[in-house]
Amino acid sequence: MKTNNSASTAIVVFGLLAGACASAPAQELIANGGFESGFSGWTRVDQIGSDGTFHLQSGAASPVNGFAVPPPPHGQSAAMTDSAAPGSHVLYQDIVIPASVPVATLRFSLYINNSAGAFSTPSTLDWATPTLNQQARVDIMTTGADPFSVSAPDILQNVFQTIIGSSLVSGYNEFSIDVTALLAAHAGETLRLRFAEADNVNFFNFGVDSVSLTVPAPSALGLAAAGLSFRRRRS
Template identity: 45%
Template sequence: MACPRHYRLGSGTALVLLAGILTPAAHAAELVVNGGFEQNAGAGSMGFSGWQAMSQLGSQGGFYAQQGSQSALTPVAVAAPPQGVFAAMSDQPGPGAHALYQDIAIPSGKSATLSVQVYLQNAAAPSAAPATLDFLTVPNQQARIDIMDPAAPWNDVGAGVLANVFQWSGGATSGGYQSIQRDVTAYAGRTIRLRLAEVDNRQSLFFGVDAVSVISSDVTPPASVGADRQGNTVTLTFPPVASTPTETVTGYQAQCVPAGGGDTITATGTQSPIAVSGLVPGVAYTCTVAAQTSVGSGPGSPPVTVPGSPAAAAAPIPAWSLLSTLLASFLVLGGVGLGARRRAVRVLRR
């Protein structure tokens, strides 16, 4: 009976195999857990996987799992989530201060880009943003997104805030979800806290947040995007993104989000430009472009706003049609003048 063969690996081969096992594969990675708020306890609930919820003592309401085009607690029409089924949206029967936060570790030696979709609807005409999240300070009607030191108190607005990403303190509504983007590569090698916060003590404040993402990658985002809309199609132009030793750029994906909420439209291509079709007439969109690499998707470009398609211009009158119109007018007027002269002659003959 043949005996099984045993292979003896040299030390060099063993080290190569061990290095292959222990060295993590370089890849573009999503660093936010449950950034779309789809993992929750159900519509109208206040719990989101991966997120810590905080409220000031005595506050009413909070951030709820909102779906469709109505707020979770108060029967008010709001914009639908721009991505997936749910968004996190503040709602309240009375004054309060609320926050959702998540700690995010940014890997060393990689680029990282934060992107988020936000919506505001304010039931109170007046608003104010004092340097505090205390709802007992009157007036205080504001919403903000901050990058924070994880050691800072959840409601800090001072030294614990490393960077303010978004600050709202006025206006009745944002007119739909808007895209916000921030380069967070400066925090590579450390853990940051991403905080979503709102305060209301005037009337209801509906602060919707969705599609929260921090993409870490070896490639950079497209530096800028140009947009040219013709009807239901927008053509996006952008500079190329260079490949890196660990990630090869294989193409690009463009996505456009309607300003009032709704389905995201995507298109792909191997280079600039990329045409995105299926836009709804009269609806504005926010569009971004991201490189697709051999190991995943890179960070998105700075967003570009695409206005609603303009009304169709009146068709110019062809030259022959204009000439015919003028000739007909001349003949009519000439006929009227000739008839008048004939009547005058008959009167004189009498």
């Protein structure tokens, strides 16, 4: 029965495709997202006049002051700000966005240890501003912007920000953010993922680990495309 065989073949093929899609391999766009290779792939910038930086952190003590902190949530290393005096610190990675982005998920783990009595969140990362500034944030931004910029045209999507009134000490907390719309709108471009911390009130440890930005692997996209063409041929 030729028709039945053909239908059976179609069911099997679609079943395989469905299985492939369900367990589709992901393409990781972040290099060294767990800081297990130090700061390879990452760029650190500290505002002029700052003390401290994003250090490589391991164990259960902060890198400069030896404050009690949770160990890195994955592997042996995390990135963590620490300093003996006020400053503003940026850690970023530039990411080439694929030409096609059907779905994209950004993940990271953050640790917050604010030694001040509150968060102060002016719309600047300048630690030398006359106002209190005690905050951390994560943004997807343009690569041409000043690394410390918080200007609207430069910030494509703010994905985390300390909020006045939120817990002064928290984490590591895992975040998972659907960034499909943003990446699809910037397919083929290079965007910047930035972690930033500013403090001029008291010590502030901002820990980062397990950074990941995934899209479906090209092989998975190829299977999906094959399924579409198979369906078109049959219709």
